[in-house]
Amino acid sequence: MRDFTVLGLETSCDETAAAVVHGRAPGPGTILSNIVFSQLEEHAAFGGVVPEIAARAHVEALDSIIEAALTDAAVSPTGIDAVAATAGPGLIGGVMVGLTTAKALALAWEKPLVAINHLEAHALTVRLTGGVGFPYLLLLISGGHCQLLGVHELGQYELYGTTVDDAVGEAFDKVAKLLDLPYPGGPNLELLARKGNPKAFGLPRPMLGREGANFSFSGLKTAVRQIVRAPDFCMSSKADLAASFQASVIASVTDRVAVAMDMFRANGAPGDPALVVAGGVAANGAIRAALSQLANAKGFQIEIPPPQLCTDNAAMIAWAGVEYAQRRRFDDLGIGPRARWPLANTQRRSLESAD
Ligand code: KG4
Numbered sequence: 001m002r003d004f005t006v007l008g009l010e011t012s013c014d015e016t017a018a019a020v021v022h023g024r025a026p027g028p029g030t031i032l033s034n035i036v037f038s039q040l041e042e043h044a045a046f047g048g049v050v051p052e053i054a055a056r057a058h059v060e061a062l063d064s065i066i067e068a069a070l071t072d073a074a075v076s077p078t079g080i081d082a083v084a085a086t087a088g089p090g091l092i093g094g095v096m097v098g099l100t101t102a103k104a105l106a107l108a109w110e111k112p113l114v115a116i117n118h119l120e121a122h123a124l125t126v127r128l129t130g131g132v133g134f135p136y137l138l139l140l141i142s143g144g145h146c147q148l149l150g151v152h153e154l155g156q157y158e159l160y161g162t163t164v165d166d167a168v169g170e171a172f173d174k175v176a177k178l179l180d181l182p183y184p185g186g187p188n189l190e191l192l193a194r195k196g197n198p199k200a201f202g203l204p205r206p207m208l209g210r211e212g213a214n215f216s217f218s219g220l221k222t223a224v225r226q227i228v229r230a231p232d233f234c235m236s237s238k239a240d241l242a243a244s245f246q247a248s249v250i251a252s253v254t255d256r257v258a259v260a261m262d263m264f265r266a267n268g269a270p271g272d273p274a275l276v277v278a279g280g281v282a283a284n285g286a287i288r289a290a291l292s293q294l295a296n297a298k299g300f301q302i303e304i305p306p307p308q309l310c311t312d313n314a315a316m317i318a319w320a321g322v323e324y325a326q327r328r329r330f331d332d333l334g335i336g337p338r339a340r341w342p343l344a345n346t347q348r349r350s351l352e353s354a355d
């Protein structure tokens with residue numbers, strides 16, 4: 001099997017990103033360039049991502065970001081083996097911009113196209129960074145997603161648990177807003193929580209001890225809202241509330257992961273399996289530490305990509321492109337963007353390539 005060099009594009013949310021990655025499965029691969037333009041400033045005034053603004057910003061930024069990615073990698077279009085782009089799930093306007101651009105490049109450069117599931121790219125990032133072999137247990141925690149999956153093979157994912165309401169990153173962002181923290185909420189809430197007492201407020205610990213590995217965070221968010229809106233609440237105790245909220249999230253997440261670890265083992269997982277944590281919330285130091293401790297206690301290896309590869313980026317899209325290109329799994333130019341695209345049954349429209 002030979003190495004592949006893939007240009008990846010990511011435009012599904014509020015990061016416009018392009019990257020060139022070189023390598024072969026199971027990794028690790030080499031990131032030749034990784035350009036991420038965050039639209040934070042465009043959305044900050046609205047306290048969240050505005051889809052129409054995001055799509056326009058992608059259009060404005062993408063061409064020069066692609067050029068920068070090729071220049072940084074010192075690769076010309078002839079040196080690219082395939083063009084990969086996020087085809088979903090995500091904000092449809094943004095996904096259309098990236099996917100259409102990738103199709104145009106594939107057509108102009110006469111290179112194959114790989115349409116990537118954004119969640120799958122998060123799931124495979126540890127192969128790019130650490131060459132982790134299948135199977136592994138994946139905890140995917142981001143602003144839009146909160147899932148526990150068995151990753152058995154490329155394209156074979158088994159869902160153990162998902163959120164019944166908010167994603168964990170969404171809960172962080174909403175609670176941060178209640179506490180008047182600047183956007184984006186998650187990282188700012190973590191910083192504030194470091195200064196607070198996690199035992200100061202008795203908050204609910206959602207789903208603790210429940211059968212199955214599902215998550216729920218809306219009750220916890222409501223409990224925080226009630227405390228903040230109470231007449232006797234003083235904003236000077238907001239660090240304590242942030243710390244207490246984060247402690248509840250950690251208790252809930254570690255409980256759910258412990259259940260999924262047992263499910264994964266019952267399904268015939270290897271003796272020394274890996275727990276992989278991916279998605280933006282994996283950048284949270286307190287959550288990382290708690291999961292490391294749990295993994296240790298349960299006999300799992302823990303694998304967490306570096307923070308800049310946990311949040312949205314195009315290196316992960318390019319890497320997923322490498323994995324599919326190597327297996328000659330390409331997509332035809334008729335493939336459409338998808339706002340929703342669950343990972344557990346990743347259906348691909350694939351073409352076998354000629355060579
Ligand atoms: O994966 P990502 O960049 O975008 C998607 O949602 O796909 O994740 C962004 C989410 C946001 O909700 C953000 O607040 C959260 O990840 N996040 C964090 C931290 N850093 C990012 N949440 C808690 N603690 C953090 N340090």
Ligand code: ZN
Pocket residue numbers: 118122142279280311312
């Ligand atoms: Zn993401």
